[in-house]
Amino acid sequence: MSTATRPRLEAPPNSCDTHMHIYDSRFPQAPGGPKPPGDFPVEAYRRMQARLGVSRVVVVQPNAYQDDNRCTLDAIAQLGTSAKGVGVVKPSVTDAQLDALTRGGIRGIRFMTLPGGALGWDVMDGLAARVHAFGWHAVVQLDGRTLPEREAQILRLPGRFIIDHVGKFLEPVPPGHPSFKSLLRLVDTGRCWVKLSAAYEVSKSGPPRYEDVGALARALVKAAPQRMLWASNWPHPTAPKDAFPDDANLLDLLLEWAPGEAVRRRILVDNPAELYGF
Numbered sequence: 626m627s628t629a630t631r632p633r634l635e636a637p638p639n640s641c642d643t644h645m646h647i648y649d650s651r652f653p654q655a656p657g658g659p660k661p662p663g664d665f666p667v668e669a670y671r672r673m674q675a676r677l678g679v680s681r682v683v684v685v686q687p688n689a690y691q692d693d694n695r696c697t698l699d700a701i702a703q704l705g706t707s708a709k710g711v712g713v714v715k716p717s718v719t720d721a722q723l724d725a726l727t728r729g730g731i732r733g734i735r736f737m738t739l740p741g742g743a744l745g746w747d748v749m750d751g752l753a754a755r756v757h758a759f760g761w762h763a764v765v766q767l768d769g770r771t772l773p774e775r776e777a778q779i780l781r782l783p784g785r786f787i788i789d790h791v792g793k794f795l796e797p798v799p800p801g802h803p804s805f806k807s808l809l810r811l812v813d814t815g816r817c818w819v820k821l822s823a824a825y826e827v828s829k830s831g832p833p834r835y836e837d838v839g840a841l842a843r844a845l846v847k848a849a850p851q852r853m854l855w856a857s858n859w860p861h862p863t864a865p866k867d868a869f870p871d872d873a874n875l876l877d878l879l880l881e882w883a884p885g886e887a888v889r890r891r892i893l894v895d896n897p898a899e900l901y902g903f
Contacts, residue, residue: 632677632873634880637890641681641897644711644789644820644856645670647700648687655691659741665860667703673859677876679893681903685711685764686735687862691743692718694726701730709901711735711764713743716751727759732901733787738767750781757783762900769794772807785816785900787854790823791845797827797837800844812849818900819845821882821892822856825870826863833874834881842882846892853892854900855879 647670648661674682684700686692692713701708711733712726734756738745744752753763762785767775769792779786792808799805811817821842824835846853857872864870883889897903 630871630873632876634877634889636678636876637894639681639898639903640679640893641683641855641901641903642674642677642679642857642859643683643854643897643901644685644822645682645859646685646687646862647696648689648860648862649696649699652690652693652696652699654689655693658687658689658691658743661687661689662860662862667700670700670859671704673857673872677857677872679857679876681707681897681901683709683711683732683856683897683901686713686743688737688741688743689862694729694731698726698729698731707903709903714752714756715744716748718755723756723759727761731761733762733764736763736765738765739793742766746775746778749778753782753786762786764789766790766793769808770796770798770804772804772811776807776811779811780814782816785818787818787820787900789820790826790858791819791821791838791842793823793827794838794841795827797829797841800840805841805844809844809848812845812852815852818852818854818896819849820854820856821845821879822854822875823858824878825861825875826858832870835878839878839882842878846883846888850883850888850891852896853883854896855892 648665694712710731712731764787766789824838828835830836
């Protein structure tokens with residue numbers, strides 16, 4: 626992982642990274658969660674953030690901590706008013722606990738339906754309704770190839786919702802594929818937001834351009850620039866140690882995926898401000 630390069634893209638003031646994780650050895654791994662990839666505390670993220678010129682951030686609860694949100698809440702508190710969070714709660718959560726999480730900066734619930742995730746399809750309907758009452762939205766990570774069979778359930782989500790990582794098609798599909806058309810139908814509802822992030826997790830064409838995922842990202846930007854978000858996915862918990870993506874390059878992908886300064890400003894500043902209330 627290069628820490629020296631700076632992006633070519635000059636991020637506008639108040640740009641937001643809408644998906645990253647903090648791992649802090651002060652907080653133990655939760656039973657059932659995968660092992661943390663190492664110690665990646667707030668001060669390490671701040672160095673990366675400064676290099677990219679991005680000032681706002683959404684801290685997303687890592688699978689390693691399951692529904693123990695203490696590390697994420699601690700990170701939001703350290704990062705201050707420029708940070709919000711996405712948490713994980715189980716069906717047994719009380720309204721008082723939800724209220725405390727909301728006061729701590731949590732604005733969304735994470736449904737990670739792939740292996741290692743804490744919340745799947747079985748609890749989505751009930752939990753999404755519970756947290757919607759507190760102003761939260763749902764953040765859904767899935768294998769995009771399953772979207773046609775999951776589309777009806779996702780459409781039942783109340784209010785706004787986010788699909789992670791350009792749909793995260795575990796085998797990238799062409800833009801004309803039925804599963805990508807399913808994602809575009811969700812976007813067409815006006816309630817669906819998509820993160821332009823983590824291309825490296827699934828791309829077969831590889832860095833630096835990730836052309837296979839890039840084709841989907843460009844189609845999404847064209848369809849609804851007003852509901853696209855950018856994210857680093859730092860510290861890249863599933864990336865092989867010898868093949869870490871360069872965070873500067875991940876930001877620079879927007880130069881290709883979202884040609885036009887006004888559109889990039891929307892993706893980096895305006896859209897996350899609207900969704901997260903910055």
